[in-house]
Amino acid sequence: MTRLPMDRRYSGVAIAFHWVIAILVIVNIAVGFLHDPIPALGAWMPGHKAIGITVLFLTLARIAWRLAHRPPPLPAETKAWERGVAHATHWTLYGLLLAMPITGWLMASGAEKRRPLTWFGMVDIPYLPVSRSAGAFGSDAHGVLGWLMLALVVLHIGAALRHHLILRDSVLLRMVPGGAR
Numbered sequence: 001m002t003r004l005p006m007d008r009r010y011s012g013v014a015i016a017f018h019w020v021i022a023i024l025v026i027v028n029i030a031v032g033f034l035h036d037p038i039p040a041l042g043a044w045m046p047g048h049k050a051i052g053i054t055v056l057f058l059t060l061a062r063i064a065w066r067l068a069h070r071p072p073p074l075p076a077e078t079k080a081w082e083r084g085v086a087h088a089t090h091w092t093l094y095g096l097l098l099a100m101p102i103t104g105w106l107m108a109s110g111a112e113k114r115r116p117l118t119w120f121g122m123v124d125i126p127y128l129p130v131s132r133s134a135g136a137f138g139s140d141a142h143g144v145l146g147w148l149m150l151a152l153v154v155l156h157i158g159a160a161l162r163h164h165l166i167l168r169d170s171v172l173l174r175m176v177p178g179g180a181r
Contacts, residue, residue, distance in 0.1 A: 106139075110130045
């Protein structure tokens, strides 16, 4: 088993941010899209909101970390257009990781009938001081951005698998703990 050198891998902190946020986002995508057709998931909506707030703060920390720590370089054989798409996709994902929780928070804050907003029942989350129309905007934006997030997550996973299974390069291994081949 060969390990990637440390300068070719993401740091342990970056890897932890990536995988924790990825798991939380996948759970929230499932609950967000399936809570109407699967009524049992409706009971998960308070957790969906708490996960969203968690993702918001983890993403702020992740972006701060990313700005202070250079990511490992892409393999030298990566084409210029692939580099451009990769960078655009990553920064769009960061934007969505911020916009999704904020629009959800707007939606909850501007709802005609407010439901309790807590962080896993332990800490009350304050409502944003917004109007009903801002809540409606948040609702509409949250739905559209949810589809965009789903599309980019699928694209991101597909690209990682393409690199690993078809191109057989080290792109995926850079984000795996240990970075072993």
